[in-house]
Amino acid sequence: MKTSIRYTAILGLLIVVGSSCSEKLDPKPLTFSQVLTGTEKKIWTLKSLTIVDQKDPFELAGNQVLDPCELDDQFIFYANEEKKMEYGNGPTKCRTSEPDILVTDVWQLTNANATLEIGIPRIFGGVKLPFIVKTLTETSMVLEYYFGDIDASYRFTFTSSSK
Structure with a gap:
């Protein structure tokens, strides 16, 4: 009887030790903000602007909205507590x-x-506006600003090559 109790105790101890050594895999998906900022910072460039007016959208390429010297301007989002941009x-x-x-x-x-x-x-002189995030992936971001008093919105498409 003592032998079976001893074997049961040893088996229980081995199970506890064995299970405590295994590392549980817990995948951590990227948060919404980390897709925007990367792990440290991420650079986005405006690609196009779509004007949606009275449900009749028309797209403007970046060079139709901005001067050539403005087309490569960069939005740099930092992944810090201050949320620097x-x-x-x-x-x-x-x-x-x-x-x-x-x-x-x-x-x-x-x-x-x-x-x-x-x-x-x-485009807006630096005035901060609330943009709806339509899509956000590692390389593409679409933001839309709705005008409440008229049936229109501006949809901005950005691209990023940094991770």
Whole structure:
């Protein structure tokens, strides 16, 4: 009887030790904000603007909205507690006297209604607006701003090659 109790105790101890050594795999999916910012920072460039007016959308390429020197401007979202955002000149400056970073601000993402609050300096003069996040992947982001008093919206498509 003592032998069977001893074997049962040893078997129980081995089971406890064996199960405590195994690492449980717990995959961590990217959060919405991490897709926006990457692990440290992520750079986005405006690709196109679609104007949706009276349910009749028409798309404008970036060069129809911005000057050639503005097309490579960059939205840089940082993955820090301050939620820092920079609007940078990109490789091509409109004037040689312009700084590399044109605007430093913060971004605000609300997951509940998929709203990203940012400013788009070259189009809205840097006024921060609540954009609805229509899609957000590693390389593409579509933001839409709805005008409440008229049946129209602006839809901005951004691309990113950084991770």
